[in-house]
Amino acid sequence: MPGGAVLEGRGLHRFYRRGDVEIPALRDVSLAVAPGEMVAVVGPSGSGKSTLLAMLAGLDDPDGGSVWVAGERFSHRGPADQARLRGRLIGILTQASGLVEHLTVLGNVQLAASFRPPRATSPDPRSLLVDLGLGSRAHARPSTLSGGETARANLAVALAGGPLVLLADEPTAEVSRDEEADILALLRQVRPADGATVVVSHSATVAAAADRVVHMTDGILR
Numbered sequence: 001m002p003g004g005a006v007l008e009g010r011g012l013h014r015f016y017r018r019g020d021v022e023i024p025a026l027r028d029v030s031l032a033v034a035p036g037e038m039v040a041v042v043g044p045s046g047s048g049k050s051t052l053l054a055m056l057a058g059l060d061d062p063d064g065g066s067v068w069v070a071g072e073r074f075s076h077r078g079p080a081d082q083a084r085l086r087g088r089l090i091g092i093l094t095q096a097s098g099l100v101e102h103l104t105v106l107g108n109v110q111l112a113a114s115f116r117p118p119r120a121t122s123p124d125p126r127s128l129l130v131d132l133g134l135g136s137r138a139h140a141r142p143s144t145l146s147g148g149e150t151a152r153a154n155l156a157v158a159l160a161g162g163p164l165v166l167l168a169d170e171p172t173a174e175v176s177r178d179e180e181a182d183i184l185a186l187l188r189q190v191r192p193a194d195g196a197t198v199v200v201s202h203s204a205t206v207a208a209a210a211d212r213v214v215h216m217t218d219g220i221l222r
């Protein structure tokens with residue numbers, strides 16, 4: 001992979017069909033993320049941000065171009081293979097809470113960590129919660145958490161087991177403006193230290209936490 005990028009989308013195209021209309025959701029999008037780098041993709045609703053993350057997460061294949069993770073081609077290799085690689089390498093954070101209600105916060109982090117083969121840099125679940133200011137909430141049920149605590153618990157689950165890549169889709173959509181900057185600063189602090197982080201958001205606040213900001217408009221990345 002050129003430049004030793006951890007994560008790379010190369011010339012990505014994705015079209016959706018709605019009746020007779022073809023919607024170009026991604027148009028020749030290329031993005032390479034270096035080890036340790038945190039990139040913010042900022043753009044309005046409908047600009048193609050979630051589509052890009054789905055390609056980078058191997059949840060959907062591009063109609064043109066390719067995705068590379070840790071030197072391996074990640075796109076067009078079949079759902080089972082992609083799921084295996086995703087489980088090993090990629091943490092995904094969405095605005096919807098993925099917490100399991102019958103487990104405590106710590107139980108949720110431990111469950112997520114158990115799916116990932118340990119790496120030297122895998123965080124201990126308890127320390128991860130302490131780093132995220134959730135030390136005192138480790139034994140709480142998800143439904144008793146505040147909005148900000150839920151966002152931080154979701155971040156802990158996404159980072160459980162130490163993924164190489166963190167992909168976040170509007171991670172602060174459900175929190176107040178005051179909490180938004182705090183959560184993004186925390187995300188920056190606990191992100192994969194040697195890996196790639198991509199955060200997409202319609203909110204320009206995310207820019208302050210990132211090493212680099214790129215803009216998405218009508219499926220084009222600049």
Ligand SMILES: Nc1ncnc2c1ncn2[C@@H]1O[C@H](COP(=O)(O)OP(=O)(O)O)[C@@H](O)[C@H]1O
Nearest residue numbers: 016017023025044045046047048049050051052
């Ligand atoms: N499954 C789908 N079927 C049809 N159109 C879609 C689908 N997913 C997304 N789109 C369209 O693709 C464009 C980009 O959507 P999306 O990636 O969700 O943007 P964003 O995350 O920036 O809001 C939009 O025009 C959206 O309506």
Ligand SMILES: [Mg+2]
Nearest residue numbers: 049050051169
């Ligand atoms: Mg979206």
